[in-house]
Amino acid sequence: MSSNALYTDLSGYYDLMCSDINYQQQSASIHRLHQFLGNNGKQHLDLACGTGPHVRHFIDLGYQCSGLDINQPMLDMAMRRCPEAQFNLQDMTAFYLEQPVDLITCFLYSIHYSAGIERLKSCIASVHRALNDGGIFCFNSVDKHCIDNRLSIKHFAEFEGYHFAFESGWHYNGQGEKQSLNLSIAKRQQPFTQLTDFEADTSLHQTELWQDQHTMVATSFAELQALLAPYFEVHIFEHDYEKIVPWDLSSGNALFVCVKI
Known part of the structure; x- marks a missing residue:
């Protein structure tokens, strides 16, 4: 994208x-x-x-x-x-x-x-x-200088009969004036049962997944x-x-x- x-x-x-x-x-x-x-x-x-x-x-x-x-x-x-x-x-x-x-x-x-x-x-x-x-x-x-590339924020929501999982996190490679905001949205009809199920659930055929990376100034x-x-x-x-x-x-x-x- x-x-x-x-x-x-x-x-x-x-x-x-x-x-x-x-x-x-x-x-x-x-x-x-x-x-x-x-x-x-x-x-x-x-x-x-x-x-x-x-x-x-x-x-x-x-x-x-x-x-x-x-x-x-x-x-x-x-x-x-x-x-x-x-x-x-x-x-x-x-x-x-x-x-x-x-x-x-x-x-x-x-x-x-x-x-x-x-x-x-x-x-x-x-x-x-x-x-x-x-x-x-x-x-x-x-x-x-304070960005932890391992961290991300996740939350879940329901809309029009679908269950959504949203995830975002910063990434900085340690030098230069560019960092990125990594975003993903997963959509499925069954609920994401718990936070740790997110990665596993997104691999199932009934899950739609959008991912994007925004270039940002650092x-x-x-x-x-x-x-x-x-x-x-x-x-x-x-x-x-x-x-x-x-x-x-x-x-x-x-x-x-x-x-x-």
Whole structure:
């Protein structure tokens, strides 16, 4: 598959794939950070917005929202979910807004879809141009030096009489600016009986299996801070949407809150 095929062909399953994500909690957490560090404006843009679940919650929090993604099937679903919002088919590494906004978000590690340092630089510059004075850019990131290639996340769901097993994990070879996000979806009529049955079950003839590998940009947090520094005052917090805690300087997942300067 191409780097984008999984999301394009299976966009109808995207919400199911992310059904374990607490979008409301994530949105409320960034709203609090915007209240503390931002300009209190209510114009919001969500980069790599997907089917619009975060946009939905920001609308409910009183924001005037827009979303941007490179997948039209995702945007079609987002428009049905959030008819009040504006959605644009654009690449987040080189986008343009007619009117600046006060808050730009990029959830679910989507900042790494920039797929290279130069494209990441372009994304950061585009975000800076799109923000009002005092506006903030919020995103989560993973430090390449903290990636454990052995780890993955799995969860199971049911939809229209089928049972799904979703698995994702980061991989970094230890050098360079490229890492990958490895994804798989298994679909079958019988349930996946337990977590350890996943690999065995996917070999059975009644199981449909999709696999994809997305090329992502790899950075350390120090490198990322250096890229952001010409444009923003950078604050880094622990990857915890329940409370606001400064980054402990060692964990490999963090929330970046960047105030335009």
